[in-house]
Amino acid sequence: MFKNEEMEINLGPQHPSTHGVLRVKLRLDGETVTHCRPMIGYLHRGVEKICENQSFFQGQVWTDRMDYCSAVANNLGWVEANEKLLGITVPRRAHYIRTLLNEFNRIASHLIWLGTHAMDIGALTVFLYAFREREDVLDINEAFCGSRLTTTAFRIGGLREDLPPGFEKLVHKFLAKFSSCLEEYENLLTENRIWKKRTVGVARLSAEDAIALGVTGPMLRAAGVAYDIRKAFPYAAYAEMDFEVPTRTEADTYARYQVRMAEMRQSARIIQQCMDGMPEGPVMAKLPKILRSEVNEVYHATESPKGEIGYYLVGEKGSLNPYRFHVRAPGFINLQSLPKMAEGGLIADVVAAIGSLDIVLGEIDR
Amino acid sequence: MNKFLRTLIPADIAKGLSVTGKHFSQVFFTANRRKVPFHIVSEYPEVPAKVQPRFRGRLTLLKDEQGEIKCVCCLACEKICPTQVITIEKGKKEGRKMPFPVRYDFEMERCIFCEFCVESCGFDSIILNHQFELAAYNREDFSLGTEGLGQNMFELSPTGKFSVADD
Ligand code: SF4
Numbered sequence: 001m002f003k004n005e006e007m008e009i010n011l012g013p014q015h016p017s018t019h020g021v022l023r024v025k026l027r028l029d030g031e032t033v034t035h036c037r038p039m040i041g042y043l044h045r046g047v048e049k050i051c052e053n054q055s056f057f058q059g060q061v062w063t064d065r066m067d068y069c070s071a072v073a074n075n076l077g078w079v080e081a082n083e084k085l086l087g088i089t090v091p092r093r094a095h096y097i098r099t100l101l102n103e104f105n106r107i108a109s110h111l112i113w114l115g116t117h118a119m120d121i122g123a124l125t126v127f128l129y130a131f132r133e134r135e136d137v138l139d140i141n142e143a144f145c146g147s148r149l150t151t152t153a154f155r156i157g158g159l160r161e162d163l164p165p166g167f168e169k170l171v172h173k174f175l176a177k178f179s180s181c182l183e184e185y186e187n188l189l190t191e192n193r194i195w196k197k198r199t200v201g202v203a204r205l206s207a208e209d210a211i212a213l214g215v216t217g218p219m220l221r222a223a224g225v226a227y228d229i230r231k232a233f234p235y236a237a238y239a240e241m242d243f244e245v246p247t248r249t250e251a252d253t254y255a256r257y258q259v260r261m262a263e264m265r266q267s268a269r270i271i272q273q274c275m276d277g278m279p280e281g282p283v284m285a286k287l288p289k290i291l292r293s294e295v296n297e298v299y300h301a302t303e304s305p306k307g308e309i310g311y312y313l314v315g316e317k318g319s320l321n322p323y324r325f326h327v328r329a330p331g332f333i334n335l336q337s338l339p340k341m342a343e344g345g346l347i348a349d350v351v352a353a354i355g356s357l358d359i360v361l362g363e364i365d366r
Numbered sequence: 367m368n369k370f371l372r373t374l375i376p377a378d379i380a381k382g383l384s385v386t387g388k389h390f391s392q393v394f395f396t397a398n399r400r401k402v403p404f405h406i407v408s409e410y411p412e413v414p415a416k417v418q419p420r421f422r423g424r425l426t427l428l429k430d431e432q433g434e435i436k437c438v439c440c441l442a443c444e445k446i447c448p449t450q451v452i453t454i455e456k457g458k459k460e461g462r463k464m465p466f467p468v469r470y471d472f473e474m475e476r477c478i479f480c481e482f483c484v485e486s487c488g489f490d491s492i493i494l495n496h497q498f499e500l501a502a503y504n505r506e507d508f509s510l511g512t513e514g515l516g517q518n519m520f521e522l523s524p525t526g527k528f529s530v531a532d533d
């Protein structure tokens with residue numbers, strides 16, 4: 001009576017658990033996924049091309065809008081790539097403040113991931129708790145640069161302004177309660193049997209596959225490869241910070257959850273060190289009136305919450321805007337591993353796999 | 367055996383529930399009785415939201431003590447704006463040495479509130495104010511200039527309006 005036929009369905013682009021406008025083409029044999037292809041491009045705005053037509057200074061606002069959950073980390077990559085291109089040295093205090101805000105941003109991004117990922121799988125409660133703390137991080141963003149999400153936090157050569165008065169109080173208030181908040185999330189999830197059933201052993205991606213596909217960030221570290229650009233090629237003030245790179249070897253969704261939770265703890269540690277060791281001094285380097293590129297091309301990689309975000313800039317010597325601009329978006333490259341993780345599994349686990357990738361479509365489609 | 371007991375006694379679920387219960391009781395039993403309430407939700411439209419001093423809101427032109435527009439038409443803000451939403455027309459005014467902006471058009475719908483214009487202005491003649499309730503029904507309501515009621519760049523934008531064109 002029933003024909004043994006494969007069925008093709010679309011997951012998305014308006015599916016709430018695809019985190020934006022991702023469409024996944026699935027071929028199903030019953031409940032098992034036999035073929036899985038992510039289709040992207042629904043949010044393409046041509047950021048790379050736009051930046052080529054704008055000055056080095058103006059380009060930063062577009063990086064905010066790529067990965068809008070971790071705008072500060074994107075800004076940091078952009079300004080550092082430009083400083084390399086323009087040959088500018090940044091004062092030490094600016095480096096510290098950048099590191100501080102970048103780590104806050106990592107916490108905010110991971111909290112968004114935790115909330116939405118848990119909600120996709122069915123744990124709605126965590127979402128509310130995670131967004132409570134994220135609100136505090138956004139307040140800190142707002143206190144520093146005036147905007148909550150699209151921060152445009154840094155400037156080429158340093159920072160626009162020093163820390164505002166009362167900033168330390170905000171940071172200490174956050175740090176004082178954050179570890180107990182993390183415990184709350186873990187109480188809700190870590191041993192929860194439903195959570196474990198939905199994540200342990202689901203969407204495996206081995207270290208070999210991850211490296212072959214160019215996957216970076218917590219995805220790679222959950223497969224047991226301790227590769228973190230903050231340690232491997234230190235930038236900003238990370239060389240002076242003392243922190244660990246958490247890894248797991250199980251390479252499943254649960255391991256990625258553990259890695260990200262541990263990363264938030266390390267971020268809090270780095271923030272504490274930044275606050276303690278904050279040097280005095282100026283926050284802005286002396287800049288020429290008009291920014292002209294000094295060298296021909298740079299590639300600068302930084303560790304965004306999602307993985308390695310690299311900015312490739314070609315600027316002919318003396319030019320006012322980049323001749324070519326390319327972003328190595330971590331989400332874009334991590335997404336390639338979705339077929340590897342989803343094929344052979346159940347369709348319900350595709351949602352868990354997408355969640356554990358922690359993708360933001362603004363960055364994938366650019 | 368252990369596994370069986372663990373399945374039977376839902377300690378993990380109880381742990382999660384205790385977190386929820388703790389927060390629930392904190393809020394429930396201390397409602398209206400504590401100076402600093404446990405609940406963190408603000409009743410936004412009734413209670414105005416507070417913003418930080420550096421908040422980036424709508425672009426505002428400043429006037430000096432004599433009520434003159436401070437802007438001297440150096441066009442730095444027009445050039446630096448990443449979305450090109452500022453259009454300035456230079457002009458002259460009686461009894462004023464500096465150039466005077468005959469037109470200072472600002473298309474708010476495309477402004478991304480980046481504050482580059484304020485940063486580039488060497489004469490401190492513009493700021494971003496603290497207003498964030500800027501939604502409107504018509505596109506025309508987003509074109510701001512130096513003239514016009516409710517649409518000029520010196521005062522706050524009217525909130526809760528339907529359209530300037532309706533009046
Ligand atoms: S805030 Fe930014 S987008 Fe808006 S007018 Fe100023 S420079 Fe242009």
Ligand code: SF4
Pocket residue numbers: 436437438439440441442443444454486487488489490491492
């Ligand atoms: S930068 Fe300032 S002074 Fe120059 S045109 Fe703009 S508002 Fe006027």
